[in-house]
Amino acid sequence: MPFGRKPKEFPDHLWTKCPSCGEMLFNKQLARNLSVCSKCEHHFRLGARERVEMLVDKGSFAEQDASLSSGDPLGFVDSKPYPERIAAAQLKSGEKDAAIAGSATIGGNPVELVVMDFEFMGGSMGSVVGEKITRAAERALAERRALVVVSASGGARMQEGTLALMQMAKILSALARLDDAGLPYVSIITDPTTGGVLASYASLGDVILAEPGALIRFSGERVTSGTVGEKLPVGFGKSEFLLEKGFLDQIVSRTQLRERVAFFLTAFRAASQDMRWSL
């Protein structure tokens, strides 16, 4: 590449360079491979809509609570007012907030599904994300379905202050009811998942699956180094590290995710099917 110019044969709209191995990937082929590098298995981040599509049975997704968007309980202003920040994120993403929810089936198993989108304000969890997951859990309880949540988030949304913090207790209250009712909850953790999302629903699935190489940490880098003043080793807080420490059940490649979720859901539904033991 003389003088740092891109060679003409790799125009941006057709090719993507894998940040992990440097391979030039043909966009169409990358999309067909669910945004996973065919050479090194690097998992690119996925938008919520694409995630739904790859995870549920084709055509089974019926979106719920699509119109929910956030208020501004604190009148929060940093470099710009919070409502402007939301409006900008809505315009950029076409989504109302950092999660979409709906009913679907996965391998024939009926589920309530919530998928977070890191592109929307860092996937931060405020009133809307809290409400969507809570409603999904309540629907799952009423319909006796499983709940599946795909996390991708920097944590609680600072612009909603303690009310964002309260979403953690709100969601976990609903998950406790699911648990009491013997209904499955599968948590899928993707890159990146940190802060209050990890310190609440992402860490409490009956089964917790993560994608390879995902950053999964309680504290953000800046918070840790600001408070503790130490640099962390490379690879610290990635999925592989958490699996080794015992906080994940499996690391699952995106290409096998639907099948794997379906396996667990089917097994947990055994009691309502012909597969049951007489217990």
Next chain:
Amino acid sequence: MLDRITGASKATPASNGHLPDDANLITSSQQLASRASAWDAVQAARNIKRPHSLDIITRVFDRFQEIHGDRGFRDDPAIVGGIAELDGRPVVIVGEQKGASTEENIQRNFGMPHPEGYRKAIRLYRLAEKFHLPLITLVDTPGAYPGPEGEERGQAEAIAKAIFTMTRLRTPIVVVILGEGGSGGALALAVGDVVLAMQNAIYSVISPEGSASILWRSPAEAERAAKAARLAGPDLLDLGVVDALIPEPPGGAHADHDATARSIKTALIAQLVRLERVTIDDLLSSRYERFRGYGTLAEEGALVVPPAREPLWRRLRRMAGLG
């Protein structure tokens, strides 16, 4: 005023013949003559001379016996807990413990618990449930310890499990935000049927320094971040995050530990006397509704203001079957 807080009229005899006068609880920010600035509140809440959990425990409760360890890894000195008597009856206490000197703060890790601290807390929560003892928690932490050891041992999972356990714990829970209520590390002790805060306590989703370094890219903007976060007592009342503020003596809680402890004791007894009349199922559904109701949403473009939460006194009154 007393009637408003306790929900009992003065003619109603208290169940144990001791209905304390807690007329001083602040239940609306309107009751405060002036509001300290957010940054003053942060300073007051962090004052090293402020009474910390053990200062309060020794003054409020009798015969405190500490319970140590998480049965898995070690005893975390940043969380203390045990069994003691409040007004002659046993309760379980869990509190986050800061130090009153640099030396003690190093030993207590500045009140920043490790995962094993939260696991000790969970063990105490379960003990309270098993033996039908009310749970009282004292929140005072800058936040859960964010260092690598915490990550390795599952800081996030420990906090999540603590919150999860509290949401359905089958015993009454009274929370007191004593000083600093720092994010998830505070919430792990703060899911209660009644949530009280000291007048100068703060409670926030992230430390002012943390949010300043993320939103303003400079920890020096902490003062501005504190103001924006609405983390001081009166703000918490306005947001409905706490039910009432416990007044501090003139000059602040650090000026008079004994007087501070007396106010806390009065408030705790009054709340427990109310809560013990409520059936546990009612208590749990009310706890669910309380946390279920948090958030502000705009649906279909129109701003939907969530229905005002039923005031504490009316909720308790209804649950106690007093109409």
